Amino acid sequence: MFFYCISRLVFSLMVFSVFTGLCENDLFLSFCGTWHHGNTALNLNVNISTGCNEMLISANENSLSISGQITAYCTNSDVIPLNKYGLDTEQDTDFCVKWEPLLDMLLLQVGGRTLTLCWPTRPRDSCCTDLSPGQNGNISTYGIKKGSIRGDQVTDKTLSTYSFNGQSTSYAKLCFQAARSDLESSHLSERPCAHRSEKELKKADPRGFSVDSPVKAGSSSKPVVSVYIPPAVGQRTLKARSKLVVTFYNSTVFQEVHNKVKLLKEVVEITVENELIVDLSEPVKMDFHHDAESRFPRSCVSWDTRKGQNSSTFFMNACADIETCSVLLHADPLQMNWLKDGCVTNEKGPKHTECLCNHLTYFSVMVQMEPRPMRHLLALTAITSVGCAVSFISCVALIVLLCRKKRCSKEQSLPIHLGLTCSLALLSLLFFFTGVLANVGGESVCVWVGALLHYALLSSLTWMGIEVFHTFWLVYMVFKPCPKLYAWNLIGFALPVLPVVVLLAVGDIYGLREVFSTSDPPEAFRMCWMKVSHQALLAQGFTTMTVLALLVSSGMVILFLVFREIRTRDEWKQRRVAFLSIWGLSCLFGSTWCLIFLDFEPLSDFIHFLFCILNSFQGFFLMLRFCLLNWMRKQAKGSGLSSTSSGSTRQHMLQAQEKS
Incomplete structure (x- = not known):
């Protein structure tokens, strides 16, 4: 009787795991290939809009195109010349398109650069995921060869177009799936959920407030990131009442600047709706509790995502000298520029870094990996x-x-x-x-x-x-x-x-x-x-x-x-x-x-x-x-x-x- 019960239990678990696996959604899409193009000027055509329908990746003699309806918030329509990124027109170009539905983030890796076509945010209700292969294009002279999905090659022929059909999925369901995947793999996921917190700001409010990440640092009771918003933020807003949004990310998909440095997985975004907050009289304080990096120097950095009319004003206030300002003013808006300007770093211990920053954007801690620091x-x-x-x-x-x-x-x-x-x-x-x-x-x-x-x-x-x-x-x-x-x-x-x-x-x-x-x-x-x-x-x-x-x-x-x-x-x-x-x-x-x-x-x-x-x-x-x-x-x-x-x-x- 005992062995019978054990066998039934094992059978039930097997059935549950099979059906659970069948019901799981794809947490991300990674499509890579080799662009066979001509010896001419090369362009990137982007036409991304909201919705969840279809994404097309196509290529011809002089253009690589990414289009479709897959995002929750992002819209992007542009023609971008790729020659400025140092592409060799005489050789084929390797590229990868990566879609992160939990972050609503679309990346293109081409020519040794990572371009952000859709910047990270947190979808409120649903995500466009399960981008399954659809009907591909015809065999052509110029196009995409050796196309692969998540490392599995589709065909060795050169095709003009690859299509992917999306499916709208609940954001909460994907979060639960990501959390369960973390427990099974016993390590931090590279694609976990983003946690969003909203707070109403008042110009006349003399008090600040704190926002903590719901994720704990290891076995301790301390939050991975703790943010203190000073009253100076409310005083700098244009409206009497504004909404401040703090979003906590834990992801490695954010671009690393160089192989000599690495970025911690903890990234926090602080924004006030439709406003650019810079040059605060009292800085925003962020406490990052992370893995021990005692032998490596750390620096607080902010991701330059500011666009619009006030971007040049921020640059002139934040950068240290005229030469740096000139570089930043002409920085590529598609590339992630992690800057130390405007932030002060206090290393409180091997597992604790305090950041004091005088503006609002994305923030994280950059670790100097090479050369190795020297004791004594x-x-x-x-x-x-x-x-x-x-x-x-x-x-x-x-x-x-x-x-x-x-x-x-x-x-x-x-x-x-x-x-x-x-x-x-x-x-x-x-x-x-x-x-x-x-x-x-x-x-x-x-x-x-x-x-x-x-x-x-x-x-x-x-x-x-x-x-x-x-x-x-x-x-x-x-x-x-x-x-x-x-x-x-x-x-x-x-x-x-x-x-x-x-x-x-x-x-x-x-x-x-x-x-x-x-x-x-x-x-x-x-x-x-x-x-x-x-x-x-x-x-x-x-x-x-x-x-x-x-x-x-x-x-x-x-x-x-x-x-x-x-x-x-x-x-x-x-x-x-x-x-x-x-x-x-x-x-x-x-x-x-x-x-x-x-x-x-x-x-x-x-x-x-x-x-x-x-x-x-x-x-x-x-x-x-x-x-x-x-x-x-x-x-x-x-x-x-x-x-x-x-x-x-x-x-x-x-x-x-x-x-x-």
């Missing part, structure tokens, strides 16, 4: 500056010492040590002044300083690689002559020029770069180096990181082989010689740079400090090594002990090979 930035910058200054002075002193020694000694290692020291001196000098040059010279100067800094780094790593190769030659190629000095100079100084020249020719690689701190407010250290872009990241990976990986791996192998070769020798039994041998060769072989591969939590802070200390003071450590070896050589001579040391760690270990 001020301390690391101070250590690096002191280390580079000390290293440069040490390298200059070491160059003088090596040049004097080169006159009276034919030691093969001296020219190599001299080349490495010169490269490190240039690297330390440039890195010490990179912040000053970035702040004074700006982007134009940083292009050349960044390239020169990259060359100095590659040259230093190359000379370290030459040290590795020369050690291997002395240990295992005893009876073969070493390569000539001009060969080492050609490799160490000329070879690193090639990748730098290539990257300069490619362009947009070197320039101004900012490193942000995690302090409140975040501080920025400006330097001349490679920009933060996908192209620059690839360039750094194929040049610097590749050379560094080869240097560290080969250096470790040669260090092990040298240790195995000389560990039984008499001079190795002296502990200080043994220590200086391993420590000195480790510095020469660039082992301190391998710390960059260990930058992960929870050791990140320790690795950052250790990396800055060891590498910024590297020139000082090399000078200290040579001075200690010279002191040991003089001590050995004064005590009458036999020693063939010539000031190099390698001579302590390889006296027989060096004589050969």
Whole structure:
């Protein structure tokens, strides 16, 4: 009997789930394809009106058209030239049309841009959804090929038109379906409902009021967004009584500005019907309670959706300078422009951001994702500056010492040590002044300083690689002559020029770069180096990181082989010689740079400090090594002990090979 009841229950649940699935509505539409057009001027034809009937997406030789009756409020009829968005007329263009019925929002992604054809709002009663495929157009020479609906390709033929038939559905029903979908997937939906709240404003009302989002932040009882409307808003209205509308959105369909930043899902719209409210004497306060973003700086932003006669007035009041105003006045009304102007950001904690804004529009919090903020930035910058200054002075002193020694000694290692020291001196000098040059010279100067800094780094790593190769030659190629000095100079100084020249020719690689701190407010250290872009990241990976990986791996192998070769020798039994041998060769072989591969939590802070200390003071450590070896050589001579040391760690270990 028990198993019978269980089987009936399972059967009932299966039937319920099947019928429920059949009755579910499509929460969104995503149609993508490739527009096969001619080599002419391209246009976008938009003709959208209210209702719920049919949407047509068509294309020909020079036009992409989107028309139909699908919206609750939006009407849009326009012809938009697409060439200003940088479309390549000689190649086919990929595009996507996205319809969000819960937001009454229509987007077009084309040419790497996202255009808003219908701006977001909250439908009051019903939505136009279930846009099922209708009768498509004929096969044509120009049109849409590889059309796909929600990722499923319809046909590989080129069609002139795709049609979609809509069905009017209750907004409340779609909201319930979205909420149930959230529970089943156990995560926040990307297409949840918008929550709308209306309040009557009176010009004579001296009190403000608060409006809270009905959605709670995680497991806490705090609302995701809490809005305080000051009495200054009512005093700025034109009518004695006006209606203020606050709408809370939780959606990722709002355009993200750049891959270096991201926008929180929480977006709030504050408007007064048919009025533009700007330059408030008392700001609107919004408290955003969100997921922890403690390591990333945040900024309150507003979405510039203001149109009409007063838009230029707002721009002149909100933007900081004439140049910014000029850009905003000519901004594309179809593109979403998230601006920091007019808002003040207060980071109350890792999960709480307070925004104070002097105008009404859409608001959200933008998170700086790239470059990654750095903890203890001020301390690391101070250590690096002191280390580079000390290293440069040490390298200059070491160059003088090596040049004097080169006159009276034919030691093969001296020219190599001299080349490495010169490269490190240039690297330390440039890195010490990179912040000053970035702040004074700006982007134009940083292009050349960044390239020169990259060359100095590659040259230093190359000379370290030459040290590795020369050690291997002395240990295992005893009876073969070493390569000539001009060969080492050609490799160490000329070879690193090639990748730098290539990257300069490619362009947009070197320039101004900012490193942000995690302090409140975040501080920025400006330097001349490679920009933060996908192209620059690839360039750094194929040049610097590749050379560094080869240097560290080969250096470790040669260090092990040298240790195995000389560990039984008499001079190795002296502990200080043994220590200086391993420590000195480790510095020469660039082992301190391998710390960059260990930058992960929870050791990140320790690795950052250790990396800055060891590498910024590297020139000082090399000078200290040579001075200690010279002191040991003089001590050995004064005590009458036999020693063939010539000031190099390698001579302590390889006296027989060096004589050969």
